[in-house]
Amino acid sequence: MARNWLGRAALTSALVLYTVYAAGPFVWVASMSLKTTPEIMAAPYGLPRTLHWEKYIEAWTNSNYGVYFWNSVIVCAAAVVIVTIVGAMAAHALARYRFRGRRFIGAAIFSTIIFPPQITIIALFQIMVEYNLYDSLTGLTLVYVAVQLPLTVYLLEAFFARIPEVLYEAARIDGYGGLEVFWKITLPVGFPAIATTIILNFIYLWNDFLYAVVLISDDQKRTLPLGIQKFMGDQMEDIGMIATAMMIAVIPVVVFYAFFSERLIQGMTAGAVK
Amino acid sequence: MATVELKGLGQRFGASAVVEGVDLSIADGEFMVLLGPSGCGKSTTLRMIAGLETISEGEVMIDGRKVNDVAAKDRDIAMVFQSYALYPHMNVRDNLAFGLRRRRISPAEIERRVAKAALSLGLEPYLERRPSALSGGQRQRVAVGRAIVRDPKVFLFDEPLSNLDASLRVNMRGELSTLHQRLAATMIYVTHDQVEAMTMGSRICIMKDGHVMQVGAPMAVYREPQNAFVAGFLGSPPMNLIPAEIIAAGERSELRIAETRLRLETALKPGAVTLGIRPEELALDAGATSLGAITGTVSSIEQLGAETIVTLTLPEGLIRARLDNRCKLTLGEPLALHVEAGTLHFFDRATGQLVGRA
Amino acid sequence: MAGKAFRSGRWLAGARLEIAVFLAPALVLFIGFTAYPVARTFYNSLFEIRPNGGESFVGLRNFSEVLLSDNTFRRAVFNTLLWSALEPFIDVGLGLLLALALYAKVPFARFFRIVWFTPVLIATVVVAILWSWIYNFDWGALNLLLRALGLESWTRAWLGDPETALPALIIADSWKWVGFNMVVCLAALHSLPTEVLEAAELDDCGWWAKLVHIVVPMLRTTLLNLLVLAFISRMKVFDLVWITTRGGPLWSTETASTYIYKRAFEWRSFDLGYPSAIAVIWFLVVIAAVIGLTALLRQRERLEF
Numbered sequence: 001m002a003r004n005w006l007g008r009a010a011l012t013s014a015l016v017l018y019t020v021y022a023a024g025p026f027v028w029v030a031s032m033s034l035k036t037t038p039e040i041m042a043a044p045y046g047l048p049r050t051l052h053w054e055k056y057i058e059a060w061t062n063s064n065y066g067v068y069f070w071n072s073v074i075v076c077a078a079a080v081v082i083v084t085i086v087g088a089m090a091a092h093a094l095a096r097y098r099f100r101g102r103r104f105i106g107a108a109i110f111s112t113i114i115f116p117p118q119i120t121i122i123a124l125f126q127i128m129v130e131y132n133l134y135d136s137l138t139g140l141t142l143v144y145v146a147v148q149l150p151l152t153v154y155l156l157e158a159f160f161a162r163i164p165e166v167l168y169e170a171a172r173i174d175g176y177g178g179l180e181v182f183w184k185i186t187l188p189v190g191f192p193a194i195a196t197t198i199i200l201n202f203i204y205l206w207n208d209f210l211y212a213v214v215l216i217s218d219d220q221k222r223t224l225p226l227g228i229q230k231f232m233g234d235q236m237e238d239i240g241m242i243a244t245a246m247m248i249a250v251i252p253v254v255v256f257y258a259f260f261s262e263r264l265i266q267g268m269t270a271g272a273v274k
Numbered sequence: 275m276a277t278v279e280l281k282g283l284g285q286r287f288g289a290s291a292v293v294e295g296v297d298l299s300i301a302d303g304e305f306m307v308l309l310g311p312s313g314c315g316k317s318t319t320l321r322m323i324a325g326l327e328t329i330s331e332g333e334v335m336i337d338g339r340k341v342n343d344v345a346a347k348d349r350d351i352a353m354v355f356q357s358y359a360l361y362p363h364m365n366v367r368d369n370l371a372f373g374l375r376r377r378r379i380s381p382a383e384i385e386r387r388v389a390k391a392a393l394s395l396g397l398e399p400y401l402e403r404r405p406s407a408l409s410g411g412q413r414q415r416v417a418v419g420r421a422i423v424r425d426p427k428v429f430l431f432d433e434p435l436s437n438l439d440a441s442l443r444v445n446m447r448g449e450l451s452t453l454h455q456r457l458a459a460t461m462i463y464v465t466h467d468q469v470e471a472m473t474m475g476s477r478i479c480i481m482k483d484g485h486v487m488q489v490g491a492p493m494a495v496y497r498e499p500q501n502a503f504v505a506g507f508l509g510s511p512p513m514n515l516i517p518a519e520i521i522a523a524g525e526r527s528e529l530r531i532a533e534t535r536l537r538l539e540t541a542l543k544p545g546a547v548t549l550g551i552r553p554e555e556l557a558l559d560a561g562a563t564s565l566g567a568i569t570g571t572v573s574s575i576e577q578l579g580a581e582t583i584v585t586l587t588l589p590e591g592l593i594r595a596r597l598d599n600r601c602k603l604t605l606g607e608p609l610a611l612h613v614e615a616g617t618l619h620f621f622d623r624a625t626g627q628l629v630g631r632a
Numbered sequence: 633m634a635g636k637a638f639r640s641g642r643w644l645a646g647a648r649l650e651i652a653v654f655l656a657p658a659l660v661l662f663i664g665f666t667a668y669p670v671a672r673t674f675y676n677s678l679f680e681i682r683p684n685g686g687e688s689f690v691g692l693r694n695f696s697e698v699l700l701s702d703n704t705f706r707r708a709v710f711n712t713l714l715w716s717a718l719e720p721f722i723d724v725g726l727g728l729l730l731a732l733a734l735y736a737k738v739p740f741a742r743f744f745r746i747v748w749f750t751p752v753l754i755a756t757v758v759v760a761i762l763w764s765w766i767y768n769f770d771w772g773a774l775n776l777l778l779r780a781l782g783l784e785s786w787t788r789a790w791l792g793d794p795e796t797a798l799p800a801l802i803i804a805d806s807w808k809w810v811g812f813n814m815v816v817c818l819a820a821l822h823s824l825p826t827e828v829l830e831a832a833e834l835d836d837c838g839w840w841a842k843l844v845h846i847v848v849p850m851l852r853t854t855l856l857n858l859l860v861l862a863f864i865s866r867m868k869v870f871d872l873v874w875i876t877t878r879g880g881p882l883w884s885t886e887t888a889s890t891y892i893y894k895r896a897f898e899w900r901s902f903d904l905g906y907p908s909a910i911a912v913i914w915f916l917v918v919i920a921a922v923i924g925l926t927a928l929l930r931q932r933e934r935l936e937f
């Protein structure tokens with residue numbers, strides 16, 4: 001009994017320690033985001049005495065975070081909407097039709113999931129410059145769509161292929177054509193998988209740094225991760241402000257997580273098993 | 275309301291034919307059952323009528339119009355699937371209305387038809403439910419309702435009862451028959467269950483390996499099978515099929531089954547045949563037209579309550595007989611079963627085709 | 633049977649057009665922004681490409697230079713492979729232990745799971761800045777902790793020291809990814825038949841024996857998949873390094889990705905051909921690693937069953 005009790009105590013303290021390790025840094029940044037830099041310098045790990053919410057307003061307006069935030073929102077939202085529709089259409093074609101070249105197209109698209117981004121990034125830079133899409137949110141959106149497309153098609157195709165063929169036959173007999181069944185059957189029946197990919201894609205793109213740093217240079221077109229990095233370079237000293245900026249990037253994701261935690265975890269897990 | 279005609283219908287993949295040379299005319303208002311073991315091509319035939327399978331050869335005509343190249347949605351047919359194929363994301367009302375919304379029918383008319391179908395199928399309390407919240411029997415009714423509201427030229431059923439449990443199946447069988455009488459519509463029904471075929475069909479079309487073996491009214495097919503396959507497929511237990519030999523004996527013929535010899539009343543072409551005789555035609559006592567008795571050893575006795583199924587072992591094989599439940603039998607003892615005139619069927623040993631009756 | 637016949641491939645009226653409509657947008661995007669750039673990178677690797685149009689064919693010169701005389705590239709490859717080889721074991725091992733704790737139904741398991749998973753969602757940019765602060769010499773949490781424990785002599789600028797920079801980054805990266813491995817392991821554990829673990833409970837073998845002899849063998853496929861996935865992801869690592877150390881100090885944290893980026897977009901030379909050659913080589917290394925590892929796993933699988 002005594003040994004058992006000891007074991008429990010050891011386990012509990014290990015779990016608590018890990019929780020402090022996992023959540024501590026996050027709590028720390030959250031507290032710093034509400035403290036001024038002098039306050040932080042005086043006591044980096046003290047809890048904020050007064051909550052300086054005005055720092056968020058300042059970051060938003062004076063430090064241009066409002067612009068970065070909306071750039072991120074616009075690019076991510078547009079890319080997620082496009083990649084969902086385009087990816088679902090392609091997945092529908094691959095899952096529901098048998099045609100010559102189907103396996104080839106599937107294999108070509110899916111194999112790029114494992115490609116390192118470096119194999120495209122330099123050429124993408126050239127292409128975007130040539131087509132006047134360099135330093136434009138439209139260009140970044142298109143690249144984001146292309147980057148997330150293979151995984152999206154992969155996840156949706158697997159799900160769509162499990163929708164019973166007989167539903168489509170029933171719909172055909174009920175008078176619906178090949179294009180209509182996509183809207184009437186595939187999208188509503190495949191909704192759980194679609195929701196998963198939407199969440200997954202949103203998180204990936206919201207956090208992207210590499211494509212943004214290569215394809216965007218104008219300050220007015222920066223996304224949040226770029227904005228934070230720039231801040232880091234420009235104002236190394238102003239730790240308090242950087243912390244606030246970091247929270248602006250993290251909060252939407254955490255809110256997303258709070259609402260869709262199960263589905264999100266599911267999506268991340270599904271995305272892993274490729 | 276429509277006639278359906280199949281002319282030399284076939285489907286093949288490369289060299290292998292799934293269905294070949296199917297000729298069948300289905301009259302207006304008829305309940306045609308396509309019956310056969312799995313893999314016989316009955317579902318494929320139905321799906322070719324529906325427009326879900328491409329037709330490799332031959333023609334499908336609905337109301338005298340060739341529909342080979344008409345899309346499923348434009349053939350004005352409705353189909354009930356084995357797995358029901360209810361749309362999981364729609365409630366019962368929308369499942370019923372889905373096929374009508376596409377067809378330029380006024381919302382009021384849709385509403386009226388859905389209400390009528392729901393009433394006749396007892397689905398009114400469930401109209402707002404999703405299929406996942408329904409029992410198997412209720413789903414089945416929705417699937418049927420979805421066909422009824424369409425008021426199509428032809429109803430197609432693809433093994434619609436095989437996912438139901440036994441007692442529900444008996445009920446639905448009755449309901450579908452009633453439905454057919456009430457609507458007087460043309461219906462084509464695929465099943466592997468001969469009881470469904472016998473009880474529901476106006477006519478039965480028995481298929482094997484992609485070919486039609488026989489078409490006819492249920493009792494006609496049962497009484498006068500045209501080949502050994504049909505003979506052995508229908509009936510429970512099915513017709514006994516054992517090797518025998520017809521021997522010329524003066525003006526009449528004689529039938530030899532191992533040691534047993536039966537004197538036939540007519541003259542038949544001598545030679546080796548397959549003898550077919552229904553279990554219920556064998557009796558312990560000789561009747562007025564007895565041709566003699568087949569003797570064998572009792573090797574099994576199954577008492578089913580209303581009747582007893584006895585199996586005799588002969589050197590040639592097994593013979594099963596359906597006997598009165600009062601008979602006293604003992605395992606291992608010899609038993610003679612009498613055969614009456616007019617109950618014997620002879621099939622060619624090689625082709626299985628009927629060569630004579632006696 | 634009939635269903636299969638249909639699926640195995642028949643054309644229906646108009647199907648060709650429908651397929652084209654459904655596939656075209658994806659194919660256009662795929663070809664334009666993935667397939668073409670890949671091909672162009674291969675093409676680039678044979679040229680010297682100066683800004684403002686100067687482009688001259690150099691054959692395989694870029695490749696010979698990268699492979700034979702580029703010491704930084706060698707260092708980057710070494711660092712990246714070391715990183716890829718080490719971190720998966722931390723991520724998957726710790727993830728499995730945490731998953732087991734949750735599986736054992738400790739109190740507040742749901743709370744723990746949510747908290748432990750949160751780092752996965754945080755942008756790498758944020759993780760990078762956060763950990764560069766934790767590793768700060770003066771007020772970073774790590775040094776403060778060491779000082780509190782009386783280990784003043786151990787303190788250092790963790791990311792500024794070539795000895796410790798790479799391990800420090802590996803720890804920071806695993807902080808982000810352990811939670812992910814945990815949820816996958818947890819899902820795999822929940823899909824195991826409970827009887828096996830209950831039987832082990834009854835046998836009263838120690839928890840370590842249970843872990844090594846029962847849990848790990850039963851989760852083998854999942855664990856191996858996670859290891860491979862972690863390995864491949866680490867071969868792409870960029871953001872974390874770029875924001876914290878930019879590959880320094882003294883190339884101690886240079887990775888293939890940061891080096892390519894530097895050669896393409898940072899250096900004065902600004903030749904896109906040379907970094908393209910590095911990208912091609914690195915691409916082939918990654919693909920070879922993926923193919924090799926999956927083949928290895930398949931083979932082990934076959935041997936086992």
